Amino acid sequence: GEDVEQSLFLSVREGDSSVINCTYTDSSSTYLYWYKQEPGAGLQLLTYIFSNMDMKQDQRLTVLLNKKDKHLSLRIADTQTGDSAIYFCADLIGSGYALNFGKGTSLLVTP
């Protein structure tokens, strides 16, 4: 499938904001997703954005979409140690709309 690229690692202090970035290449992507994966746990959908939106806010999470640059970001406000996890950006591929994931960004939140 088309490429989804993410930076691999981010470290922030507790209480700061975290910004995780993602770029994608498929201009026809209709939905873009952020998933969270904690050690030993399954993938959990955090939020998603439809391609006709520029921004979506959900409590501490803000998603920004720049379709021109094919850039997606996830901002986590007031980051907590419980937010430490791997965050995956994904778009949809194929006629069946399966998920096409990036390699994931490992977020480490330090006290």
Add this chain to the structure above:
Amino acid sequence: EAGVAQSPRYKIIEKRQSVAFWCNPISGHATLYWYQQILGQGPKLLIQFQNNGVVDDSQLPKDRFSAERLKGVDSTLKIQPAKLEDSAVYLCASSSSGRAGNEQFFGPGTRLTVL
């Protein structure tokens, strides 16, 4: 509501052996996916079912991997014979339908180690 169930959770085999994984999706979900997640990478789709039919198996290594969903409910993924590079977590997911925007719910995965 029960989530996606997978078994076993862990499996260790030697190369050239065979192995099978089982997945039971959320009740009523028509669409079932198998993803392979190699360490340090994102999950990659292996196969997608809509009820008991295959929607996409373009990335399934068909010389060694097979999957079925005979009654349109639970599914089995098999590897025969296994190679070292098959060491990964195998994730099963389901959604109510295969439409864009429908949330996919993931199981805990089966961690396979091939020695």
